[in-house]
Amino acid sequence: MTYGRTVYQSGAHYLFGRWHLDLKNSFYFKECGWEGLYEIARIAKIPVQRAARTTIGTSLSSMQLDVALRRGLWVPMDKAQAEDFRPASDLVVADKGGLVYEPDIGWFENVAEYDFVSMYPTLMVKHNISPETVNCECCDRGVGAEEMVEGRQPGNRDRGVGAEEMVEGRQPGNRDRGVGAEEMVEGRQPGNRDKNSVPEIGHHLCSRRQGIVPEVLVPILKKRAEYKRRVKAGDPQAAAFKARADAHKWSLVTSFGYLGFKNARFGKIEAHESVTAWGRETLLRAKDFVEERGFHVLHANVDCVWIQGRPGMEYEALRREIETAGGCSVGLEGVYKWLRFCPSKTDPLSGVPNRYFGAFRNGELKIRGLALRRRDTPEIFKRMQKDMLAVLAEAEDVAGCRARAGRLADIADGVRERIAIGRVEAAELAVTFTLSKDPSDYVANGPSAVAVKRLAASGVQLHAGETVRYVIRSAGDKIAEMRATPLAFVSEAPEVDTRKYLELWERCRNEIMDGLEGPKANAEELREIPGSAVDGVAEPDVVFPQEAQAKEPQLKSARAVNAARHARKAARLKIRSRPKAESLGPELPFGPEPGGDGHVFPGPLNALL
Incomplete structure (x- = not known):
């Protein structure tokens, strides 16, 4: 699975009389x-x-x-x-993909993750979604003139109105069920019209084959x-x-x-849209069902939902109820002892759907979106985050995570010291880069492009999809060749850009430490969500810091928050401004650098804060 990445694969060589498995x-x-x-x-x-x-x-x-x-x-x-021609207004409605929510930001306890098992394939089977069954000619969506004249109901063209059905007051083509009051009130015809109609986008699916x-x-x-x-x-x-x-x-x-693949023999974009539409409908049904029972949904992403649990609740019983409400098989991925939903690096008030980490009750970790999951992260930072998360996995709750903040800081500081004094091997600092095009096609001279060009100039044949490893030597040097050195060219004592690597170290450290250090909670905005997180700690009752209570509740200025983007959250969030710039964490705009002196910027810049 490439997911948009360029992948290189060498040519195949088949043998006769024996197998050649590359x-x-x-x-x-x-x-x-x-x-x-x-x-x-x-x-x-x-x-x-x-x-x-x-x-x-x-x-x-x-x-x-x-x-x-x-x-x-x-x-x-x-x-x-x-694909068939359609007006742009139809495309806006139909071409939406899966349903993805913006998660609540913070540290949470007793969170259950439920996963719809093979959701899309199951929906394709359940609703008979296939290229030839979408908007088929044999099953009309509406009542045609021919049917109206003959007195037949739509979707039953192969049989007329029987006397038995007329006497019993049942609609033709539905001998196994009578006319429900709900259908008569809503003006719907009994039978398969709603069953075979795709929600929201209006496509219909074949009911005959x-x-x-x-x-x-x-x-x-x-x-x-x-x-x-x-x-x-x-x-x-x-x-x-x-x-x-x-x-x-x-x-x-x-x-x-x-x-939805254009080169698939049995592909059709309308079928692809029908699957995602049913997926959105299924997830919405599950979410509404859970919220009607008083649970708080922290996050939902295509085929998964994260629910804030209660002490002593039966998670397996809730799983069965969600399965019934959604109409698809549901699995309990696990119950987290603690779970962290990370904020966006560009907008600290917004959550990121695929950046979270937590520990299940059996001690197993689940990590998404952190640096250690990236292919280009140097090995030294991957190992640092793994060691930090291993310590956090020992904690039974958020309080235990906070209590281990000192040990986490020691692990990170040890790595920082090694980088600062140069006691680190080149392989640990190597950045892995995958070529998206041939070396001659690179125009810019960033560190990655420089490393690729230097390898190509030395006679190494590189193709799009292959990977190279290099060490950042001097990222901002005016001489392009000084910006990066391919790992193959590095001596035992490599020259590296210490400042650049310390920036990467700081970023990797903060991904885990934010919300655990000190009362200021490192970049978490105060939120008033019952049962959710305040300053990165999950608590049943919200208690604001004393200095913040003296302030009148107010929304942040337009300079700090995009009002349109956060309008949907304003109804349930009360975002309180900090009294000083020092209280802003490192993720917020113009906040003090970690480990800095925390000074307030003078003049007009301070007024913006």
């Missing part, structure tokens, strides 16, 4: 091992050595072609198929569920079953994206 360039083998590779080759009906080098989309297309040929259907000869895509996904979903059940039951072959389940996971993930 394990370095095999996605399936890297992610799922031998068992996963064999499983995909078998169900996709592709030779093993070819399956090892093919993409997930190619394997999925092979499964779809197999179903189409067995059903005697025609296969599109051309891949690139244009199963689509190719759902037919392909049904056995994959069943096999993966069975493999996961056997793994959970402790089967002796659990490792093999887990590898096979992981292989099917990638097929399921790709099945959704391939619906």
Whole structure:
């Protein structure tokens, strides 16, 4: 899965009479091992050595072609198929993607994370979403003139009005159910009109025949569920079953994206939009259901929801209720002892959907969006954050995290000292950079481009998608070649830009330490949310610092906060301004630098604060 990244893959070399498996360039083998590779080759009906080098989309297309040929259907000869013409107003409504909320910022306790299991593939099967079933000609959305004249209800063109139905007062084509009062009041026809209509965007789905895509996904979903059940039951072959389940996971993930891929033989953008529309509807139903029962939803992201728990609550019982309300299988990812939702680096009043970290009750850590998850972060900073998080994992609550702030500071300070005195190896400071184009196409002379150009000038052949490692020598030097040194050219005692690396150190340190040090809470705005976070600490009752209580509640000036962006939160947040610039954390504009003297800027600049 590239997710927009440029990836380099060398050419394939197939042998006759023996297998040649290039394990370095095999996605399936890297992610799922031998068992996963064999499983995909078998169900996709592709030779093993070819399956090892093919993409997930190619394997999925092979499964779809197999179903189409067995059903005697025609296969599109051309891949690139244009979507139907629509006005721009329809695109604004339909082209929205998954539902992503802005999380509350702070440190929280007893948070349950619920995950819809294979949400999009399940919805594709449940609602029969496939390119040929979206807006099909056999199932009309409205009442046509022909149907009105003949007295038949829409969606039942294959049968007329029976005498039995007229006597019993039931609508034709729905012999198994009577006319409900709710349907009559709302003016809806009983049957499948609402069932087969995609919420919000208005597409309709076929109710007469199963689509190719759902037919392909049904056995994959069943096999993966069975493999996961056997793994959970402790089967002796659990490792093999887990590898096979992981292989099917990638097929399921790709099945959704391939619906909107322009080069997919069985792709259609309207089908892709229908899946995301049902996904938004499902997540909204779950969120509304939880809030109606008095729980606070901290965050929701496409197919996951984070809920603030209560002492002694039954998390498994709530899972079953959410599953019933949402109509899809729901899993309890876990219950966090503590969880941190990080603020944006550019706007400290806004949360970031994919930047959080926390510890489950079993001690396992879940980390998203931190520096240690980035491919380009130097190893010394990755190891620093891992060591800091390992200490935090010992804490049972937010108070325990605060109590360990001193140990975290010691770990970070030790790394800072090593960088400052130059007692660090070049490999630990190396930045990993992936080329997005050929070396000759780079125009700017940033450190990454300089390293690439120096390698190319020395005779190293580089292609888009390959990676290089380099050390920052002097990031702001006027001479371009002095800005970076490829790791291959570095001597035992490398010359590095100490100031630049200390800036990176500070950024990595603050990602974890903010909200844990001292009463000022490092960049957290005071928020009045019952049961949420104040200054980075989750408390049932909000208690503001004494100096802040003397101030009248007021919104920040337009210079500090984009009013339009935060209008939706103004109703539930009371943002109180700090009396002095010193109280601003390092993430806020014009705040004092960490470890600085905390002075107030003179003149007009101080007035802005």
